[in-house]
Amino acid sequence: MSTLILNDILTFVERQADKVLGGFFNKGEMHPIAIEKKLCRAIDEGARVFLRKVYAPNRITVTLHPDDMKKYRKYYDIFITELQATAKEHIRNNVSLAENAGETITITVKEDPAVQRGDVLCNAELVSGAPEGEVEREAGL
Known part of the structure; x- marks a missing residue:
């Protein structure tokens, strides 16, 4: 069985366990470790392979309920800094030989x-550095 298929199966099982156990143990309060766990999972799922090279995601959006966001608003800058550090460490340690591991990671936290x-x-x-529409022209599409 290929590594990618095994990884997909493990991700599916982990999500199902989160749905069952997360709802049971979660008392309605968002814990930073839960944010970190989902952030790392999103990074893994967002990694892309182009011409034999792996590229890690460089734009991450974290969305919280407005009541949960109130908790983090007090120390928003520290929160963003910690999320960026977690993302960089996870990419460095887990996204196999990511070509863009040292690049800037943009993290946006919003409420919904x-x-x-x-x-x-x-x-x-x-996301690439080219403005939207430039990639198609450069590629001749």
Whole structure:
């Protein structure tokens, strides 16, 4: 079985366990370790392979319920700094030979009442430096 398929299976099992156990143990309060765990999972899922090279995501969005966001607003700068440090360390240690491991990682934290209180959504994507539309022209598409 290939490593990618095994990784997909493990990710699926971990998500299912989070759904079952997370709801049982979570008393409606967002804990930093839960944010860190979902951040790392989003990084793993956002990694891309291009021409035999692996690239880690460099834009990460963390979305919290407004009530949970209140907790982090007091020390927002420290919160962002810690998330960036966690992301960089995770990429360095877990995303195999990422070509862009030393690049800047942009992290945005926003609130959305659609996110359940005590939950977090993380999205990690790889974005290039070219303005939107430039990539298609340069590639001749």
